[in-house]
Amino acid sequence: MRDTEQSIIDAAILIFNEDLSAPLEKVADQAQVTRRTLHRYFKDRKELMDKCQKEIRRACEIAITNAYYASESPLERLEGMFYAGLDCGSKNTFLHKLHTLHDHKHQAANEQCSEYDHTFELWKGNLQVLLAKGVIHQTMTVDWIHNFFQSVVVVFINSQQKGSIDRPAARQLAWFSFSKGIGI
Template structure:
């Protein structure tokens, strides 16, 4: 039995990632349910949005933690976590987008923001380690690398949507562009 609530959330992440103010009907269509059903699961737009964020954090944090634990070596960790991030796809990029919006003021005080920071804590921590030990090019900053990472995920997603590149090939290309792009 498929979980309707979950499939609506997945649909919403996909739609909102492209069009933040998209009408809920688009989300319902994407999830192949009626708008009425959507409203049975989510009181209103805000609640749906919140659930999306929670889902993303859960999925990304779990994938990252899992990748983190596959090895002790910081360089290998980087690669494992990179691929984990790729596999999270638009789940990954959506939250990031919300937190880089023009009018968004990022502040650790805000609970949303601190949870966002926490989601990528392990990832950023490992980056910091690679930076201070000089394995990653010195001119880089953690912020730049993190944004760059998110961008490469977008490139990957686009290539998959267009279907012009096989998944495995695209993953390799993505890792190449990312790792070389940060000076490894």
């Protein structure tokens, strides 16, 4: 009986990712609970949002960290972390989206922002290593690559939602597009 909270968070991530101001009823529907129940777990919209961000960061950070330590070669690391990011799916892209809104002022002072930065520290660090080594095309910047990565995740998610390509094939395609797209 007790993963209601989690299922609401998952639903919220799915819904908010597409429609930031969607009514909470939509989230409740997606989670197959009443709005009343949703409010029992989350005081208000803001609290739900915050819990979503926490959950996202938790999941992404674990996935990325595991992938990082699974290998010592920067290039293998890149691939592993890339797949980890894919597997985080909309969690990944939603977090990124929140921090790229046109009126969002990204600042290290803000706790949410600094935690966001921390989540992708290993990933960006590894990118820098590869850039320095010349493995990645020299015109690339870490920011560009990071945005590009997030975008490829979106493409992957879309392909899975439509169901036109099966998961392993889509993963391969995604890695192809990403790795070639940054000049590897």
